[in-house]
Amino acid sequence: MFAGEGDDEKYLRNPDSIATTEAEMKPYTQKLRDTEISFEMVPIPGGTFIMGSPEDEPGRAEDEGPQHKVKIEPFWMGKHEVTWDEYDTWRLELDKRLRQFAGRESDNIDTLADAVTRPTPEYTDMTFGMGHDGYPAISMTQLAAKMYCKWLTSKTGQYYRLPTEAEWEYACRAGTTTAFSFGDDPEKLDEYGWFYGNSPDGYQKVGLKKPNPWGLYDMHGNVAEWCLDQYVPDFYSKFDNDKVAIFPVAVPSELYPRVVRGGSWYDEEPELLRSAARQKSDPDWKIQDPQLPQSMWYLTDAEFVGFRVIRPLNPPSEEEIKKYVLYPDIPEELIK
Amino acid sequence: MSNTSRRDFLKHTSVAAASAGVLASVGSRAFADGDDTIRIGLVGCGGRGTGAAAQALSTTGNVKLVAMGDAFADQLENSLKNIERQTRKVEDAHIAVDDDHKFVGFDAYRKVIASDIDLVILATPPGFRPLHFEHAVASGKHVFMEKPVATDAGGVRQVLEAARVAKEKNLKVGVGLQRHHQPCYLDLVERVKNGEIGDVLAMRVYWNGGGVWEPRRTRDQVASEMEYQMRSWYYYNWLCGDHICEQHIHNLDVGNWILGGYPVKANGMGGRQVRTDKRYGEIYDHHAVEYTFADGRTMISQCRHIRGCWNSVSEHGHGTKGMVHLSSNPRSCKLEYANGDEYQFKGDTKTPYQIEHDDLFAAIREGRSYNEAVNGAMSTMTSILGRMCTYSGKEITMDEALNKGSSIMPSNLADLTFESTPPTVPDENGFYPIPMPGKTEVLDS
Numbered sequence: 001m002f003a004g005e006g007d008d009e010k011y012l013r014n015p016d017s018i019a020t021t022e023a024e025m026k027p028y029t030q031k032l033r034d035t036e037i038s039f040e041m042v043p044i045p046g047g048t049f050i051m052g053s054p055e056d057e058p059g060r061a062e063d064e065g066p067q068h069k070v071k072i073e074p075f076w077m078g079k080h081e082v083t084w085d086e087y088d089t090w091r092l093e094l095d096k097r098l099r100q101f102a103g104r105e106s107d108n109i110d111t112l113a114d115a116v117t118r119p120t121p122e123y124t125d126m127t128f129g130m131g132h133d134g135y136p137a138i139s140m141t142q143l144a145a146k147m148y149c150k151w152l153t154s155k156t157g158q159y160y161r162l163p164t165e166a167e168w169e170y171a172c173r174a175g176t177t178t179a180f181s182f183g184d185d186p187e188k189l190d191e192y193g194w195f196y197g198n199s200p201d202g203y204q205k206v207g208l209k210k211p212n213p214w215g216l217y218d219m220h221g222n223v224a225e226w227c228l229d230q231y232v233p234d235f236y237s238k239f240d241n242d243k244v245a246i247f248p249v250a251v252p253s254e255l256y257p258r259v260v261r262g263g264s265w266y267d268e269e270p271e272l273l274r275s276a277a278r279q280k281s282d283p284d285w286k287i288q289d290p291q292l293p294q295s296m297w298y299l300t301d302a303e304f305v306g307f308r309v310i311r312p313l314n315p316p317s318e319e320e321i322k323k324y325v326l327y328p329d330i331p332e333e334l335i336k
Numbered sequence: 337m338s339n340t341s342r343r344d345f346l347k348h349t350s351v352a353a354a355s356a357g358v359l360a361s362v363g364s365r366a367f368a369d370g371d372d373t374i375r376i377g378l379v380g381c382g383g384r385g386t387g388a389a390a391q392a393l394s395t396t397g398n399v400k401l402v403a404m405g406d407a408f409a410d411q412l413e414n415s416l417k418n419i420e421r422q423t424r425k426v427e428d429a430h431i432a433v434d435d436d437h438k439f440v441g442f443d444a445y446r447k448v449i450a451s452d453i454d455l456v457i458l459a460t461p462p463g464f465r466p467l468h469f470e471h472a473v474a475s476g477k478h479v480f481m482e483k484p485v486a487t488d489a490g491g492v493r494q495v496l497e498a499a500r501v502a503k504e505k506n507l508k509v510g511v512g513l514q515r516h517h518q519p520c521y522l523d524l525v526e527r528v529k530n531g532e533i534g535d536v537l538a539m540r541v542y543w544n545g546g547g548v549w550e551p552r553r554t555r556d557q558v559a560s561e562m563e564y565q566m567r568s569w570y571y572y573n574w575l576c577g578d579h580i581c582e583q584h585i586h587n588l589d590v591g592n593w594i595l596g597g598y599p600v601k602a603n604g605m606g607g608r609q610v611r612t613d614k615r616y617g618e619i620y621d622h623h624a625v626e627y628t629f630a631d632g633r634t635m636i637s638q639c640r641h642i643r644g645c646w647n648s649v650s651e652h653g654h655g656t657k658g659m660v661h662l663s664s665n666p667r668s669c670k671l672e673y674a675n676g677d678e679y680q681f682k683g684d685t686k687t688p689y690q691i692e693h694d695d696l697f698a699a700i701r702e703g704r705s706y707n708e709a710v711n712g713a714m715s716t717m718t719s720i721l722g723r724m725c726t727y728s729g730k731e732i733t734m735d736e737a738l739n740k741g742s743s744i745m746p747s748n749l750a751d752l753t754f755e756s757t758p759p760t761v762p763d764e765n766g767f768y769p770i771p772m773p774g775k776t777e778v779l780d781s
Contacts, residue, residue: 092546092643121546125647128665132647200680202667266667287687288664290514291383292390292418301685303665333421 010109011157022046022074022313027215030156033109034098037085039078041311042215046074048244049170050177052236052276057179059271063278068239071246072170077163078308080136080206080217081225082148084127087137090151091119091144109157116151117328119144119297123289128303130202136223136306138203142258142281144297145226145307146328152309159315161326162307164249165229165278168261171310172275174214179274181212181219186270193221196268202303203265220273223306224260228326231257231280249324255331257281264304281305296334373430374700377403377448377456379468381415384482385459388512389415390422391690392457392480393429395697400430403437403451405444407460407566412438442752449475455508455700456480461569462577462716463487466494467749469709473498473507478700480693482512484585484716485709487577489741492717499709506705510696511712513589517695518688520666520681521590527660527679528594533671534656536594539635541587542648547641548579551615561761562754571617574744574759580606580623580726581719584639588722589715590651590662591627591635598714599627599635599721601733606726608770610642618760618768625722637722664688729773740779 016028025043032038052067053060089095096114099106106114119140126139140148145162152160163171178184182192189195192212194204199222207217219225229235230252239245252258257280263273271277285302286294299305321327374397378389381404393399401419406412416433423429439447445468449456458468458481465485472479479502486492502509515521528536551568558564569575576582592598604625611621621642627635650663658673669681699706721737746752746759762768 088644094644097643120549121643123545123548124664125545125649127647128668129648129650129663287685288689290387290689292386292415292422293383301665303667 007109007157010107013157017041017158019313025074025076025313027079028076030158032086032089032095032155034095034102034104035089037089039082039086040080041076042079044072044075044077044171044214044310046072047170048072049173049175051166051169051245051248053179053274057274057276058184059179059269059274059277061277063233064236064276066236066241068236068241069244070166070170070248071244072167073247074313075163075167076311076313077171077216078310079211079215081223081306081308082137083206084132084135084137087140087148090116090148092121093118095155109154113151113154116154117147118151119147120295122298123291123295124300126298128202130303131205134205136203136206136218138223138303138306139299140305140307141295141297141299142226143328143330143334148307149309150328158311160309160311162226162228163310164247165227165259165261166245166248167310168225168227169275171214171216172212172219172262174212174216176213176275179271179276181275182210189220189270189273193218193263193273194265195221195263195270195273196266197270199265203306219262220275221263221267222265223262224264224279224304225262226305226307227259227261228252228324229259230254231259231278247324251323251325252329253325255333256283260305266304293334296330372701373398373400374455374697375400375402375453377401377405377451377453378415379405379445379448379456379458380460380482381406381412382459384512385457386415386418387689388457388459388480388482388693390419391693392455392697393419393423393431394426394690395693396428397697397701398428398430399697400432402432402453403439403448404433405439405448407440407442407444409440412440442754445471449477454478458482461566461575462582463491463569463575463745464749466491466498469495470498473502473505476505476507478508478696479709480510480512480696481709481712483589483712484577484581484719485511485712486716487574487581487720488744489717489720489738490743490745492713492720492738495709495713495716499707499713502709503705503707508696508700508706509709510692510706511708512692513586513708513712513715514688514692515586515590515662515664516593516708517691518664518666519684519686519691520669521662523681523683524660524662524669524671525594527671528653528655532679533653533658533660533673536653536655536660537633538654539591539595540652540654541584541591541635541637542639542650543579543584543587544638544640544645544647545649546643546647547611547621548583551617554615555766560754562752562756562758565617565758566754568615568617571615571619572758572760573618574746576619577716577720578619578623578723579641580620580625580639580723581716584623584637584722585715585719587639587649587651588627588635588637588718589711591637592711592715592718594651594653594660595629595633595635597629598718599734600630601731602627602721602725603731604637604722604725605729605773607773614762614766614768618770620726620771623722623726625725627718627722724778727771727773727776728778729776730778732779736779742778742780
């Protein structure tokens with residue numbers, strides 16, 4: 001997975017990204033080799049929180065309970081949703097093209113990063129006219145989002161993946177227990193997030209609204225964000241309320257439904273953007289894909305779904321990657 | 337989610353629309369001497385043909401797939417597997433393709449059409465379409481054919497003639513220009529035709545994207561030049577027609593639809609700026625064309641296959657009282673009125689790829705006339721006219737293009753084998769001759 005020791009310079013390693021204990025974790029910016037593109041990561045401290053919503057929360061759905069305690073290990077999380085600029089560097093092989101254009105010879109790092117599968121070119125314009133530079137990438141399958149993380153790992157030499165549903169909610173709440181990370185009043189949503197009420201024509205550039213208490217932008221709205229989990233409606237009832245759940249994740253085995261969180265510009269009702277609100281993927285999200293088998297990479301009708309990456313302080317072992325299906329699992333029905 | 341979201345609402349409306357269709361067709365089920373099963377064959381088993389077959393099988397009433405044909409055996413088996421998987425839960429979809437009805441090779445279309453079928457799906461690379469369509473009509477079969485329906489003017493003339501015969505025989509013909517069946521297009525085009533944005537004076541239409549699939553085989557992996565081109569057909573003009581024809585036809589067709597006719601002349605420019613490697617055959621990576629209609633109205637068109645550029649797949653009409661914006665994404669379809677008001681499409685989001693088959697099969701079951709071939713041929717010709725302009729650099733009239741456009745097809749199309757020589761071949765370094773504006777001739781003298 002990694003090219004080895006002593007490659008910090010080639011990886012464009014930011015010294016702030018290096019930490020072995022939670023206390024050493026800092027925010028950092030990572031540049032992508034051969035490009036002018038970078039992304040920012042924010043440290044999320046470890047801790048225990050109550051996952052799910054209380055039964056009296058307005059707009060609450062059955063699948064948000066019962067509430068239960070979850071322990072989360074420290075990680076960094078993308079300050080913003082992954083943008084088209086970052087995503088297309090991988091998707092359209094712009095890094096390879098820029099390297100060739102600059103006449104730089106491939107090295108050991110490139111060999112690993114180039115070995116990660118990239119999507120086939122899109123059939124239609126996947127921004128749907130909503131904007132590209134600085135806007136969140138959308139309409140990717142969960143497989144594509146996971147494959148991007150795999151590439152980013154090889155590209156940077158540090159381990160990135162999608163968050164679990166629990167990690168996502170923990171980061172979204174940022175220590176709060178209210179319906180939103182800014183309180184209970186949906187009237188204030190306009191200050192913190194994009195939803196149908198203030199952005200009916202599409203997504204917006206990332207980072208324009210106020211962040212949550214831990215410095216994360218657009219956790220409520222703009223685009224919904226992929227998590228690792230299979231969507232299991234009664235998943236929360238599997239936990240013993242007297243104990244603290246450690247790394248709860250509904251390990252995925254079926255293509256549908258899987259979890260997305262945070263709501264999006266496409267959601268009319270503010271309650272769909274609450275910290276505890278759960279959404280699930282659906283075959284309808286690619287109904288306009290005219291090919292059979294349908295694409296592994298694109299969701300033609302989910303222009304409200306994107307993702308955000310996390311980097312655990314302690315990267316998983318090979319066994320854990322296998323056990324929790326943290327790797328890009330290719331669904332059987334999409335194999336050509 | 338317990339909340340009724342907008343997404344759920346849209347889903348419900350499309351379910352309601354679907355059940356209305358079911359009710360409408362009950363009572364006229366009798367088809368082919370009391371047996372209501374429509375027997376179909378598939379010619380061209382790529383991703384689109386496979387999808388089309390699954391959609392045909394998913395229409396209301398019994399449909400049975402009984403024969404399949406493709407130039408390549410590997411393609412056919414994969415296709416069958418995927419159709420089975422996709423239609424497993426469709427009650428009245430039947431698949432009965434025995435080994436005697438799996439046909440491989442250039443003549444597979446003849447054998448599929450000669451099978452006991454009512455309708456044939458034609459979904460090979462478009463260069464073969466005129467030959468296949470003509471033969472299907474001569475054999476008395478209903479047809480669903482993918483767009484474009486030809487790659488040169490001779491092919492378009494052949495399709496127009498076969499369309500006339502199909503009409504005489506009352507054969508039903510659907511063409512895969514699915515925007516004509518997409519609720520957001522139907523709604524907004526009707527509003528435009530009703531004058532909601534005044535008279536439309538000009539159209540802008542785009543298919544600017546990053547390109548399509550990469551060439552599928554290297555020279556080492558194939559036995560002949562013919563196989564090399566057939567495997568990567570998109571990059572060869574006689575098979576594909578260039579992307580202005582193969583993809584951009586959708587947007588040009590919408591422009592024709594709204595302006596209510598076909599252009600009388602065009603001029604344009606284009607070239608091969610980025611996608612220049614020899615494995616990308618002979619097609620351009622960008623075209624920009626200005627079409628003029630009989631009354632002087634204009635359609636401005638762009639199509640591009642270059643990564644990292646401004647992308648759009650959409651159509652826009654400029655009227656005297658507002659604008660219309662269309663795209664295959666229903667959420668982007670709207671009217672903007674001159675007074676600042678907007679109308680946003682919020683209706684059915686059912687896939688038009690299914691609806692186009694629902695409509696065709698309903699017409700067959702109900703015995704209604706149904707023929708999309710002439711419009712399919714003329715919108716194909718619109719795209720070919722554009723290509724003739726970008727390749728030659730000249731202004732060309734539709735009349736000249738349609739009647740004097742040079743053939744780009746092999747003269748022995750009906751008798752091709754994998755040993756035949758395609759109409760263009762590479763030089764000793766593997767590069768194909770590229771059309772050159774100012775030099776390339778596209779009309780017969």
